[in-house]
Amino acid sequence: MMNIERDFYMSKGEGESSYAKNSRRPVIVISETRPVIEKSVKEVYAALLPKTMVVADLGCSSGPNTLIFVSNVINAIANHSSKLGDQGGHVEVQFFLNDLPGTDFNQLFRSLEQFKRSAEMDGKGDTLPPYYVSGVPDSYYTRLFPRRSVHLFHSSYCLHWRSQVPEGLEGKREVYLNGESMYIDNNTPPPVVKLFQEQFRKDFSLFLRLRHEELVFGGQMVLTFLGRKDEDVYTGDLNHLFGLLSQSLQSLVAKGLVEKEKVSSFNLPAYGPSVGEVVASVKESGAFDVAHIKLFEQNWDPYDDSEGDGMLDSARSSVNAAKCIRSVMESLVASHFGEHMLDALFEEYTRRVAGHLEKEKTKFTVVVLALKKI
Amino acid sequence: MMNIERDFYMSKGEGESSYAKNSRRPVIVISETRPVIEKSVKEVYAALLPKTMVVADLGCSSGPNTLIFVSNVINAIANHSSKLGDQGGHVEVQFFLNDLPGTDFNQLFRSLEQFKRSAEMDGKGDTLPPYYVSGVPDSYYTRLFPRRSVHLFHSSYCLHWRSQVPEGLEGKREVYLNGESMYIDNNTPPPVVKLFQEQFRKDFSLFLRLRHEELVFGGQMVLTFLGRKDEDVYTGDLNHLFGLLSQSLQSLVAKGLVEKEKVSSFNLPAYGPSVGEVVASVKESGAFDVAHIKLFEQNWDPYDDSEGDGMLDSARSSVNAAKCIRSVMESLVASHFGEHMLDALFEEYTRRVAGHLEKEKTKFTVVVLALKKI
Numbered sequence: 001m002m003n004i005e006r007d008f009y010m011s012k013g014e015g016e017s018s019y020a021k022n023s024r025r026p027v028i029v030i031s032e033t034r035p036v037i038e039k040s041v042k043e044v045y046a047a048l049l050p051k052t053m054v055v056a057d058l059g060c061s062s063g064p065n066t067l068i069f070v071s072n073v074i075n076a077i078a079n080h081s082s083k084l085g086d087q088g089g090h091v092e093v094q095f096f097l098n099d100l101p102g103t104d105f106n107q108l109f110r111s112l113e114q115f116k117r118s119a120e121m122d123g124k125g126d127t128l129p130p131y132y133v134s135g136v137p138d139s140y141y142t143r144l145f146p147r148r149s150v151h152l153f154h155s156s157y158c159l160h161w162r163s164q165v166p167e168g169l170e171g172k173r174e175v176y177l178n179g180e181s182m183y184i185d186n187n188t189p190p191p192v193v194k195l196f197q198e199q200f201r202k203d204f205s206l207f208l209r210l211r212h213e214e215l216v217f218g219g220q221m222v223l224t225f226l227g228r229k230d231e232d233v234y235t236g237d238l239n240h241l242f243g244l245l246s247q248s249l250q251s252l253v254a255k256g257l258v259e260k261e262k263v264s265s266f267n268l269p270a271y272g273p274s275v276g277e278v279v280a281s282v283k284e285s286g287a288f289d290v291a292h293i294k295l296f297e298q299n300w301d302p303y304d305d306s307e308g309d310g311m312l313d314s315a316r317s318s319v320n321a322a323k324c325i326r327s328v329m330e331s332l333v334a335s336h337f338g339e340h341m342l343d344a345l346f347e348e349y350t351r352r353v354a355g356h357l358e359k360e361k362t363k364f365t366v367v368v369l370a371l372k373k374i
Numbered sequence: 375m376m377n378i379e380r381d382f383y384m385s386k387g388e389g390e391s392s393y394a395k396n397s398r399r400p401v402i403v404i405s406e407t408r409p410v411i412e413k414s415v416k417e418v419y420a421a422l423l424p425k426t427m428v429v430a431d432l433g434c435s436s437g438p439n440t441l442i443f444v445s446n447v448i449n450a451i452a453n454h455s456s457k458l459g460d461q462g463g464h465v466e467v468q469f470f471l472n473d474l475p476g477t478d479f480n481q482l483f484r485s486l487e488q489f490k491r492s493a494e495m496d497g498k499g500d501t502l503p504p505y506y507v508s509g510v511p512d513s514y515y516t517r518l519f520p521r522r523s524v525h526l527f528h529s530s531y532c533l534h535w536r537s538q539v540p541e542g543l544e545g546k547r548e549v550y551l552n553g554e555s556m557y558i559d560n561n562t563p564p565p566v567v568k569l570f571q572e573q574f575r576k577d578f579s580l581f582l583r584l585r586h587e588e589l590v591f592g593g594q595m596v597l598t599f600l601g602r603k604d605e606d607v608y609t610g611d612l613n614h615l616f617g618l619l620s621q622s623l624q625s626l627v628a629k630g631l632v633e634k635e636k637v638s639s640f641n642l643p644a645y646g647p648s649v650g651e652v653v654a655s656v657k658e659s660g661a662f663d664v665a666h667i668k669l670f671e672q673n674w675d676p677y678d679d680s681e682g683d684g685m686l687d688s689a690r691s692s693v694n695a696a697k698c699i700r701s702v703m704e705s706l707v708a709s710h711f712g713e714h715m716l717d718a719l720f721e722e723y724t725r726r727v728a729g730h731l732e733k734e735k736t737k738f739t740v741v742v743l744a745l746k747k748i
Contacts, residue, residue: 052520092520096508101487105479109511113475132519134470134508137483145506146426146466 005139007335008161008269009102010061011327018107019063019327029366032296033224034072036370037154040220040291041076044151045091046084047218052092053077054150058140059158060097062104067115069154070095070133078128091129098136098144102331105135139163141206145214152220153211159225160238162269163203166195169267176264180250183242183268184233193233200271204281208371212287215373220291227367228274229295237362238272241300241325244356248348257341266336278367292370297363300353309361318354322346379513381709382535382643383476384435385701392481393437393701403740406670407598408446410744411528414594414665415450418525419465420458421592426466427451428524432514433532434471436478441489443528444469444507452502465503472510472518476705479509513537515580519588526594527585533599534612536643537577540569543641550638554624557616557642558607567607574645578655582745586661589747594665601741602648603669611674611736612646615699618730622722631715640710652741666744671737674727683735692728696720 010019045053055073060066074093081091097108112133119128136144140155141163169177169192178192211221228236249266252258273281275293282288299306301317302324326346334342356362384393419427429447434440448467455465471482486507493502510518514529515537543551543566552566585595602610623640626632647655649667656662673680675691676698700720708716730736 052523094520094523101483105483105509109475109479109509112511130517130520132510132517134510135479135483136506136508137486143504143506146468146504149426149468 005100006102007332009100009104009331010063011330012062012104013107017323017327017330019061029224029296029298030068032294032366033156033222033368036292036368037069037072037222038076040152040222040370041073042080044218044220045077045080048151048216049084050091050151050216052094053152054094054096055152056096056098056136056145056150056154058098058144058153058155059161060099060103060108061158062099062107062111064111064115065156066097066108067111069156070097070115070131071119073152073154074128074131081129082127093129093131095131095133096136096145096150097133098138098140100139101137103137105137108135140210141203143210143213147213148216150211150214150219151216152222153215154222156224157226159204159207159223160227160270160272162199162271163206164199165267165269166192166199166271167202168195170265178264178267180246180260180263181243182246182249182266183270184239185243185246186234188234196271197233197277199269200273200277201281204273204278205285208282208285208287212285212373217373219373221288221369221371221373223367223369223371225367226272227278227295227365228272229297229365231274231276233274236272237300237364238270240356240362242268242270244352245325245329245345245349248345248352251348252341252345255344257344258337262337268332272365273367275367278369282371287374288371289374290369291372292368294368296366296368298366299361299363300357314354314357318350318357321357322350322353325349379474380476381706383474383478383705384437385704386436386478387481391697391701391704393435403598403670403672404442406668406740407530407596407742410666410742411443411446411596412450414526414596414744415447416454418592418594419451419454422525422590423458424465424525424590426468427526428468428470429526429528430470430472430510430519430524432472432518432527432529433535434473434477434482435532436473436481436485438485438489439530440471440482441485443530444471444489444505445493447526447528448502448505455503456501467503467505469505469507470510470519470524471507472512472514474513475511477511479511482509514584515577517584517587521587522590524585524588524593525590526596527589528596530598531600533578533581533597534601534644534646536573536645537580538573539641539643540566540573540645541576542569544639552638552641554620554634554637555617556620556623556640557612557644559613559617559620560608562608570645571607571651573643574647574651575655578647578652579659582656582659582661586659586747591747593747595662595743595745597741597743597745599741600646601652601669601739602646603739605648605650607648610646611738612644614730614736615674616642616644618726619699619703619719619723622719622726625722626715626719629718631718632711636711642706646739647741649741652743656745661748662745663748664743665746666742668742670740670742672740673735673737674731688728688731692724692731695731696724696727699723 011017057066057069138144179187181188184193249263253260253263282290300321303320304317385391431440431443512518553561555562558567623637627634656664674695677694678691
């Protein structure tokens with residue numbers, strides 16, 4: 001059975017197929033989330049004037065993105081504290097970078113060293129608040145911090161991952177409720193869809209409850225994750241994304257590279273909720289007010305920053321997209337099927353993504369959400 | 375030139391030559407330091423009754439020893455808080471495990487997982503305070519934490535390491551003030567001894583100043599490190615230990631495996647101070663009171679727990695001792711000489727250690743020190 005804490009991590013190291021090399025987030029993401037983060041930082045800071053501002057990035061991974069976040073927060077505090085004069089000028093910032101224990105923290109800490117050196121070389125050292133960084137290796141579906149000790153939580157691109165494969169979907173031997181699908185597609189029966197949705201509600205409400213305990217009064221959270229544009233659960237880009245991967249697995253069955261039963265027993269610990277589902281869960285928690293919620297879109301190809309619907313080069317984009325998805329999915333796939341089939345699977349997948357992108361420039365739907373502790 | 379932050383780390387992973395497999399600390403160390411730690415924990419806890427007790431282990435390395443410390447602290451708090459009734463019963467503990475960025479934090483975090491699981495299996499979960507652990511990758515000769523945010527510092531077996539090779543000893547090309555020695559021996563001229571001592575004073579007073587800023591009022595530190603029994607700087611077990619390593623290098627020169635000039639330019643960033651030197655530095659700092667200071671001794675062979683001066687099996691003990699020392703010294707030696715000579719060096723070293731132990735059961739002299747913030 002799948003063990004998320006053991007089996008799931010972004011591809012390690014700094015090589016061509018590592019997550020660190022395949023985690024380019026388009027400009028559009030920063031332009032959408034940065035103002036939300038800045039607003040939360042300023043509001044929390046102005047309300048509490050903490051001597052030490054404690055900030056946690058949950059699901060930071062080993063890529064450089066978490067350091068862009070660190071940099072944005074430091075700069076936002078510096079800008080705002082200088083406006084408030086001396087009293088604010090002495091703030092210090094303590095960052096906690098969190099991810100599952102399987103994460104390559106050595107790689108993360110090496111990139112942190114580079115980050116510090118480059119910040120020093122920029123000569124910004126004097127005007128920025130002192131900051132301290134530590135790593136927290138545990139699941140954010142458990143308590144990570146002491147009560148009321150954190151001022152700001154951030155989580156980017158991971159809350160679409162569930163704590164486990166939907167409960168009820170695994171366990172009964174040789175009865176595979178979801179056919180050969182790994183996520184939700186047109187063949188997925190409504191009771192199975194409900195299992196995916198129920199797992200989202202359970203996980204998300206647990207997440208909100210845990211963070212509520214850890215936040216100080218006046219604390220906030222900024223969460224970014226993959227979601228769904230349409231309330232209809234049978235549509236959406238994640239359905240396409242994982243549908244193509246299911247089809248790729250099936251073609252490996254036809255080639256004798258993978259057992260059919262292995263494909264039937266493979267389901268993803270993932271769910272992309274709609275805005276309606278997210279808001280309903282937050283209200284139900286009674287723990288947070290929604291300060292901001294918005295959808296934005298992002299091209300499958302992380303190197304394609306264009307905003308239109310026209311596809312410039314679907315062959316190249318499919319290679320870029322498939323490499324990026326492989327760096328995220330590889331550990332889960334390998335723990336279920338073994339490593340021998342990875343290359344064949346992602347070659348097949350790249351072909352199918354190319355075919356899909358020729359017809360339609362599918363985009364990820366991203367939810368950005370700011371919450372205030374009640 | 376040697377770069378401590380880059381070149382120095384305990385041997386990685388879990389293999390036979392790893393630090394994790396070669397960091398057995400004899401029973402005698404725990405029996406000497408545990409009561410000191412417990413006393414400091416109780417005093418700090420009783421004086422401040424913090425909702426969250428923040429505890430940092432500096433120079434934790436990737437071995438299991440830091441988790442014994444974590445366990446000791448949790449148990450000490452549990453014992454003490456239960457005596458104080460409900461008010462104390464709700465304390466939470468936040469641990470920071472610190473070491474240089476080159477440390478194998480992935481390995482440390484994996485052993486932390488095992489530690490948590492075994493603590494759960496012991497069924498102690500309910501009676502122990504909740505605790506949270508994070509890793510801090512930076513030198514403790516810099517600021518690591520926000521002002522007044524830590525209740526208890528601990529550092530085990532690393533404050534004999536300096537932040538750099540003694541200043542003044544490196545730099546002038548082709549003038550090697552310390553001959554073929556890497557530390558202090560009978561051939562070391564007094565001005566060179568002064569450089570080693572001066573580097574200790576500088577580093578230790580910096581360390582005290584930084585930790586004073588980071589400790590809360592009422593906070594304490596427990597420090598354990600290798601020192602010197604005699605005030606005479608030319609005597610002591612570290613002189614023997616590193617003297618034998620210098621001699622081993624010289625015999626590799628004779629065999630043509632190592633260049634003479636490389637040996638001359640190799641000096642250690644280390645110093646084992648006497649009690650007098652330690653107390654003088656603390657007084658000079660004006661930042662701490664000495665609550666406890668004591669020397670104890672520890673056999674070179676980490677598997678020899680006997681207390682007498684008789685050597686049971688000097689051949690086996692020399693193998694054990696040399697393996698342990700290799701796991702600590704390997705990274706520094708390799709960064710200066712290259713990896714090709716490591717096996718030859720430590721074979722030669724093992725022989726010389728055996729010869730030495732046959733004549734004399736030399737022991738490490740360990741300083742254990744508890745300090746209260748003034």
